[in-house]
Amino acid sequence: MIAVSVESDLVSGGKLSVRIAFPYGSKEIQAADWKHPDNHRSDLWVQIEEPAGAAVIDRILDGDYYSVGLEWNDGTFEKIDAHQFLLRGNKTPKFEFRICFAKKTGTIGTVPSALEVFTESTNHWKQFWLTGAAVDFTGSKDPRAPELERRVVLSQYLTAIQCSGSTPPQETGLTCNSWYGKFHLEMHWWHAAHFALWNRFPMLERSLDWYNKILPSAKDRAKLQGYAGARWAKMTAPDGRDSPSPIGPLLIWQQPHPIFYAELAYLSQPTAATLKKYQTIVQETATFMASYAHFDEKTNRYILGPPVIPAQENHPARETWNPTFELEYWHWGLKTAQEWRERSGLKRDPNWDDVIKKLSPLPAKDGVYLAHENCPQTFTERNKDHPSMLGALGILSGEKTDRETMRRTLKKVMKEWDWPETWGWDYPMMAMTAAPIP
Numbered sequence: 001m002i003a004v005s006v007e008s009d010l011v012s013g014g015k016l017s018v019r020i021a022f023p024y025g026s027k028e029i030q031a032a033d034w035k036h037p038d039n040h041r042s043d044l045w046v047q048i049e050e051p052a053g054a055a056v057i058d059r060i061l062d063g064d065y066y067s068v069g070l071e072w073n074d075g076t077f078e079k080i081d082a083h084q085f086l087l088r089g090n091k092t093p094k095f096e097f098r099i100c101f102a103k104k105t106g107t108i109g110t111v112p113s114a115l116e117v118f119t120e121s122t123n124h125w126k127q128f129w130l131t132g133a134a135v136d137f138t139g140s141k142d143p144r145a146p147e148l149e150r151r152v153v154l155s156q157y158l159t160a161i162q163c164s165g166s167t168p169p170q171e172t173g174l175t176c177n178s179w180y181g182k183f184h185l186e187m188h189w190w191h192a193a194h195f196a197l198w199n200r201f202p203m204l205e206r207s208l209d210w211y212n213k214i215l216p217s218a219k220d221r222a223k224l225q226g227y228a229g230a231r232w233a234k235m236t237a238p239d240g241r242d243s244p245s246p247i248g249p250l251l252i253w254q255q256p257h258p259i260f261y262a263e264l265a266y267l268s269q270p271t272a273a274t275l276k277k278y279q280t281i282v283q284e285t286a287t288f289m290a291s292y293a294h295f296d297e298k299t300n301r302y303i304l305g306p307p308v309i310p311a312q313e314n315h316p317a318r319e320t321w322n323p324t325f326e327l328e329y330w331h332w333g334l335k336t337a338q339e340w341r342e343r344s345g346l347k348r349d350p351n352w353d354d355v356i357k358k359l360s361p362l363p364a365k366d367g368v369y370l371a372h373e374n375c376p377q378t379f380t381e382r383n384k385d386h387p388s389m390l391g392a393l394g395i396l397s398g399e400k401t402d403r404e405t406m407r408r409t410l411k412k413v414m415k416e417w418d419w420p421e422t423w424g425w426d427y428p429m430m431a432m433t434a435a436p437i438p
Contacts, residue, residue, distance in 0.1 A: 001100040003117035013088035018087040018097065020070075025061055031177035036206030043084045053077055054111070057085070065104055069112045072097035090221060128160060132200045156198065164203035165192035166239055167210050182235045183245050186254035186311070190425050193264060201268035204261065211258050211281050214240025222288050228339050231255065250309040250317045252292070253326050253388075256333030258285050263336050266343075275344050286337030289330055290355045301360045305372075311388035312371050322360045322373035326398050328392035331359055335399075362392060362400050368409040384421030387413045387430070394432030 010016035023032035023044040033039075038059070046056040055077050057068040070077070073096045075089045089095035096114040113121070135152045137145035162173040172178040172275045188207070195204040211218075211232075218230035219239040225231065232255055233240060234248035242248055262278035293302035303321055310323030335350045341348055363373035369389040371382070390410060393401045410433055 001084065001098065001117055003098045003114040005094070005096045007094045009093050011095045012091055012093045014088070016089065020085045020087065022059060022083040027177065029176045029178065029183065037082045044079050044085070047077060049076065059292055060110055067102045067104065069100045069102070070097060094411045114413050132156070133198045136199045158189065159194070160203065164195065164206055166206050168192070168207055179235060180243065183313050184235050184239055186234065186251065189257050189260065194261065194423050196264035196268050201264065204264065208265065210259055215281065215284065217241060219284060227288055228286035228291040229289070231288050232258065247309050247313055248306055249355070252304065252308055253329060255285065255289060256329045258282070259333045262340070275340065279340065279344055282337050282340045286334055286352060289333055290352050293330065293355050293359065301358050302355050303360055310372055311391065314382050314385045314388045315372060319374055320372045322363055323371060324362050324369045324389040325391040327360060327362055328396050328398065331356060331400050332396050367405060368412050369405060383416055384418040386423060386426050387417055391429055392432040393436060395429060404435055406433065410434060
């Protein structure tokens, strides 16, 4: 809902109006196509003029439907073309209006007043800032401290408004459109896992039920590919289906994420109810992970891939196996899933224990970790995109990680990586890697 209150002589003088315009959807960054008015509809089907007024607009875009409800205190409302409407204030200088949205057409109910919206918003943000954790760099002698503190605080606000809904947000949040507006489930971790650590677990929990809703499609995906358990999509929408992609079907680092979320849930609320709520998700996720790991009898170890695409997505899938970060995540995920079984009064799964025990070691060469075991050199022309090998320590506790090897890897990445070819989350990942290395 949006509520607006304007007080200006321009309103009473007829010089200030509100234009409401609806575009067609677009895969471009603005997510708006203004050039094809015939591809969608904006049907005005309720309009009440008193001096206070109300209107409802039904929006129809292909198979997508929603309603927009408007109410205003004193003014006139008219449709000026197929997808544009004009709301004009009358004789008084103060003008208020409210706009709300519903997921289905014809479902707008009573719209709260502007004062009610303002009051609710004020109370919400007061509660938000007074109940979660905060950071205070007062006393720091580093001149960068005030700016870092400002960014940390701002990030809490931005993620709260963009990343705490009932489904994962699209890859770049809601500020702009990217990758066709789809969720990228490996990114859900970055968007929302931090809420639990700021003592705002309910903001993460809102989107966790969605994994239960799409579990049948995740199980179908695993079965279709010859695996047990549930394999989660990479690039998807609310229905949980895979989007066409040369990368999505082969990416695996999002697979342990639901176990990570479930563990955050248990750390926040260590109850039998939490175990019951997420046990199936943990079980089916771990079952896939154990099924995916291939046992090589010659070397007496479990191997991830090929084909596999690691978090650093620029490695050929057929020539890639045992990516460093994914090996560490597989180890952590299966161990955590076993702990969930024990907490729930179940026996440990012997197959999972076998994978944990015999999982390949993290691949290293010349004293540093490789992106994956088949890298011809420690860093090749592929030293761009995500330096994902660093995620084995920092994002994770790094039980399989040697600290000195990771220290050397971090220094080598800092010195030799192609920084213009990196992405936003690479930087906090590196900071998290550096933090536990004394």
